[in-house]
Amino acid sequence: MTTERIEHWDAVVVGAGTAGSAAALHLARANKRVLLIDARPLADSGARWVNAIPDWMFDEAGVDKPTERPELRARVARHVMLDPSWKHRLVLDGSPVLFVDMRHMVDRLQTAAREAGAVLRGSEPLREVLSSDGRVTGVRTSKATLRASLVVDASGMSGVVRSRVAALSERCPRPKHGDVCSAAQEVRRIRSVRDARAWLASRGAVGDALGVVGLEGGFSTRLIQVDLERAEVEILTGAIAAREHASGQALVDEFVREHDWVGERLFGGAGAIPLRRPYDTLAIEGAALIGDAACQVFSAHGSGVGAGMIAARMLAEEFARDPRGASQRYQQRFHRTLGARLAAYxxxxxxxxxxxxxxxxxxxxxxxxxxxxxxxxxxxxxxxxxxxxxxxxxxxxxxxxxxxxxxxxxxxxxxxxxxxxxxxxxxxxxxxxxxxxxxxxxxx
Ligand SMILES: Cc1cc2nc3c(=O)[nH]c(=O)nc-3n(C[C@H](O)[C@H](O)[C@H](O)COP(=O)(O)OP(=O)(O)OC[C@H]3O[C@@H](n4cnc5c(N)ncnc54)[C@H](O)[C@@H]3O)c2cc1C
Structure with missing residues (x-):
């Protein structure tokens, strides 16, 4: 006869991407007994491509900034916005964002969480959410029953806790197609540095990050960054996930097809980003949402890493202050500060x-x-x-x-x-x- 394994934790965080790993880190630093689980192996969790993250958001999230390769890929000298015909451009000297290899950043956050005392387990998907008298009391995974004072949904857009709890799913509906970005990002080798340089020079753009806006509807973008020294090119795309628009991946593929100097794919990924403003309800008794699961995304360009990590810190601080009422205080604090900005944009x-x-x-x-x-x-x-x-x-x-x-x-x-x-x-x-x-x- 097998007996069900039952474990008791202060907090169980579901999803070991940037939001979940940051939450586990801050909760562990506050001496909470934290378990962080992910459906995927830990080495495959979260974003696995290059993301642009504003410098200040690391400070606000209480997370060290990446300082060197391989995690920090670039700080660009000029950021250029172009219309689809390339006739008009807006040039920004310097850029407020860091281009980060998310494979290394997720790994660093997970390591820091573990060193702070959190327990991390991969390949352990959530199966069920447990509740009693309207309060979430834990979750059941493929391996155990986990009882906790706080369950954190950091599972990305699918919101696996959110979607299984009626009080949350009614108030936090899955984003509609028109409110979802289909995004892709690839790092590729440059086959011919000479041709790449010639292409950039013909556009007066050597050393620039080039963002063409409006290729596939007004929201869409294709950002190209060429590193001639390392012979690598980064291609980041996004468009509204609707039938009338090409997908993020199709926009990457088109660029690769049209430019002979672009060579083999080194790494990258594609996925969906929720674009609506954060849910009004970010928490109920015993459970809270952070990151893409909460739609905490700067929707004007589909950036969710910074906001998710800041939310993680706020939640952990409120829980450390007093577990009672922490979820509600977190919700209020987030909406009154960063949530206001995300909703405005x-x-x-x-x-x-x-x-x-x-x-x-x-x-x-x-x-x-x-x-x-x-x-x-x-x-x-x-x-x-x-x-x-x-x-x-x-x-x-x-x-x-x-x-x-x-x-x-x-x-x-x-x-x-x-x-x-x-x-x-x-x-x-x-x-x-x-x-x-x-x-x-x-x-x-
Ligand atoms: C191609 C692309 C480019 C992007 N570019 C940028 C950018 O430049 N800047 C930026 O800020 N943002 C960018 N984003 C968005 C950014 O990647 C997300 O906002 C961010 O990764 C969200 O982090 P998260 O921790 O909330 O969720 P995720 O990174 O999605 O992590 C969620 C984790 O939950 C796990 N999980 C799911 N279901 C279960 C389950 N049942 N049980 C246990 N675990 C589960 C998943 O395996 C995953 O590891 C981009 C997104 C894409 C797709």
Whole structure:
């Protein structure tokens, strides 16, 4: 006869990507007994490609920055945004983001969590969520029953805890197709450095990160970074996951086909990114959502690593302070700070999906899109609405009045949404009216 293995933990974290590994790290540092599990082997969990992450988000997440190869691949000297015809460009000297090999970063976070005292187990998928009187009390995996005061869903977009608990799945529906980005990223060898250099030189772009926007609908992007010294090229793409648009992978494949100097694939990956604003409900008694499982993504360009790690730190700090009410305090703290920004930029993301190729060209050519707003977007920060920016925008609006009439109300709407989130209620009874108003403000 086999007896079921029952284990008791302070916290069980489901999903060992960046959000889950950061949560395990911070919880273990606060002397909590933490188990981190993943359905995949640990060496395959989380993102396995190159991601761009703003510098400041590491500090905010309490995670050391990568400082050298192989984890830190690049800090680029110039970041260039182009329209699909390559006629118009916006140039940013310097870039607020680090390009990181996520295979090494996930590995480093897992090692740090283990060293801090967390227990990590791969190849152990969650099968069931246990609850009693509306409170989540643990999970059942392929190997054991795990009882815990806190279950953290860090399982990515599928939200395997979220989707199994009625109180969460009703309030946190799976993102719709139009709110999902199909993304791909590949690092490839350069077959001919001479041809690659010639290609860059013909575009006046040696040493730049080149991001073409609007190839497959207004939201879409294809970012190319060529490292002539190492003879490697990085290709990062994303488009709305809808039938009328090519997928992220198809955008990578097209670039490879069209450029003979691009050679064999070294590594990379493809997947879906949730683009909607974070769920209003990030926690119920005994369970909390972080990372892609919570839709904590900067949706204007589908970046979720920084936000997921910051959320992980907030949750761990609140749980360490006092497990009672920790989930609710985490939810409130997140929405009032970073959540406000993510929701505000989701307003812009929705508008960007309506842009045509010509709109993108006009946005850059007219100056409605500025270096300042480009930098703020890359850094995942709200643009400072100072006199210089406003005067510049007013002049640009005269050059492109039709687009300005769409963009300027959106800028105002972003500010309103940000303010509304800063007032996320402390009283549970006010959560529903707050949510209804938030939906109306963002989605109208
Ligand atoms: C091609 C591509 C490029 C991207 N580029 C960027 C970028 O430049 N910058 C950026 O910030 N973001 C980028 N993103 C998004 C970013 O990768 C995600 O936001 C981030 O990885 C989310 O981290 P996470 O820890 O929440 O989830 P994940 O990284 O998805 O990790 C979730 C983990 O949960 C595990 N899991 C799933 N189901 C179960 C189960 N039943 N039981 C146990 N474990 C389970 C999975 O195996 C996985 O390891 C990109 C995404 C893609 C696909």
């Amino acid at each position: 989701d307003v812009f993301r929705r508008l960007s999906q309506t842009f045509s190729r010509d709109d993108v060209a006009e946005l850059i050519a007219s100056g409605l899109f500025t270096e300042q707003t480009f930098a703020a977007g890359l850094a995942q920060e709200m643009p400072a609405l100072d006199a210089r920016l406003l005067a510049g925008l007013a002049r640009s609006a005269l050059r492109a009045p039709r687009l300005a009439a769409r963009l300027l109300p959106t800028a105002l709407q972003m500010q309103l949404v940000h303010r509304w989130y800063e007032r996320f209620p402390t009283v549970a009874a006010l959560a529903r009216p707050w949510s209804a108003a938030a939906a109306a403000l963002v989605e109208r």
